[in-house]
Amino acid sequence: MPTTNKLTDAKCRGIKPAEKAAKYFDGEGMHLYVSPKGAKVWRLAYRINGKPQTLVIGPYPAVSLQEARQKRDEAKAVLRAGQDPNAARKAKRNAVTLDEAHTAYWSGRKDLSTSYLENERRAFEMHVQPMLGARVMRDIARADVLETLNRLDARGKHDYARKVRMWLAQLWDWAIEQGHATENPPRSIKPERAFGKKQVEHFAALELREVPAFMERLSIEGELQSVLALRLLALTWVRTNELRFMRWDEIDGDTWLIPAGKMKRRREHVVPLSKAALDLLKVLKPRAGSSVYVLPAEHRPDRPISENAILALLYRMGFKGQMTGHGLRSVASTWANEAGYPPDVIERQLAHVPGDKTRAAYNRSIYLDQRRAMLEAWAMWLCRA
Structure with missing residues (x-):
């Protein structure tokens, strides 16, 4: 032996x-x-x-x-x-926990906008981490994920449950590539069967005839940071998060170049700045101080103004349920269509991607001169309103 x-x-x-x-x-x-x-x-x-x-x-x-x-x-x-x-x-x-996998996955996502990633991270921390974060990914079954998502669905958050399922499915796709998992439980969950009826989201927006009262009410608010933000939002037609993260180094003369990483559709967007928008930037520059952001938070110049600040202003003005920051885009689009501007010019200014992929592939024009003239006319109409 x-x-x-x-x-x-x-x-x-x-x-x-x-x-x-x-x-x-x-x-x-x-x-x-x-x-x-x-x-x-x-x-x-x-x-x-x-x-x-x-x-x-x-x-x-x-x-x-x-x-x-x-x-x-x-x-x-x-x-x-x-x-x-x-x-x-x-x-x-390879037996990493869902928390560990999410941290590695999230920190490596350079292909998405900051606001998108922040929304995904917040959803994970609030709704997924408490139940599944400490568990090894390989041990998490479809029933575990479904139970987590059903808690959201039971509270009437049907669309949000769908969105969180999509984010988790993408995380599991990455984990499989890294060898941390062999199956994708979220991917096997069919939203149309698992969750309540999907709701179409409509952003509250004023009618064109109501804009004069809105602009008059806005002028009474003075020059609070949120007021200036709302004015610039109205003049540029961009999305709220695109405006919030606007930086001084993205402005070149009378043009604002938004990097693809900040855009919802992952496509670089050029925004012509009207005279009214440029005048507003002159007011904002000294207020921003050394901040890289055009609209820094009042007491945290290293951070952009919060989305809640703009929403709170609308509530304070008496437009709760009647108007949102995104609703300004709807108002502007209505005005432009009624004024007879070409649909392609309007859609390009709104940074929309045409539903017809063939048409989108051939139509690469950014219509910069036409959009600049349209925004100047819009700014004049707003001032008259």
Whole structure:
């Protein structure tokens, strides 16, 4: 019967390298491998289906003799259970929690806008992390994900449950590519069967005839940061988040170039600035100080103005349920269509992608001069209103 625990720490320390690599056996398949250059590594020899295998336990003396024996015994227990120690180690290495996977995935997303990623992160922390965050991804089943999403759906948040399911499915796609998962539970959930009826979202917007009262009420508010933001939003037709993250280094004369990473459709957007918009920027520049943002938060210049600040202003003005920041785009679009501007020019200013993909592929024009004239006319109409 082979002798176990043949080696001692003193013997291991005293082993000198030879011209050829050598093995010093401790028993039960474990040996200390010593290279000609003096590197010492603990190894375990074993067989799987009759084929010889080697498990690298770790370097000596970083892994002591006692620690190596403990790891050997653990590996032998895995063998007795009918598993390959190397495969078990790899599986353990890939056994990341949903929290860990989400952090790695989220930090590597450079292809999406800051606001989109922030919304996704907030949804994960509020609705997914409490129930599933600490669990290993491989152990999370479809029923676990469905239970989490059903909590949102039960509160009437049908569309939000759909959105969170989509985000989780994308996270699992990434995890499968990284070897952290083999199946995609969220992807197998069919929204049309699992959740309540999808609702079409309509942003509250004023009728054109109501705009004069709105502009008059806005002028009474003075020059609060949120007031200036709302005015600039009206003059540029951009989305609220695109305006919030507007930077001074994106402005070139009478043009604002929004990088693709900030746009909803992931396409660079050029915004012509009317004289009224440029005058407004002159007011905003000294207020911004050293901030990179055109509209920094009142007390945190390193951050952009919050979306809630604009919404709170509309509520304070008495337009709750009647108008939103996004609703300004609807009002502007209505005005432009009634004024007879070409649909392609209007849609380009709104940064909409045509539904007809063939038409979109051929129509690469940005209509900059036509859009500039349209925004000048719109600004004059707003002033008259």
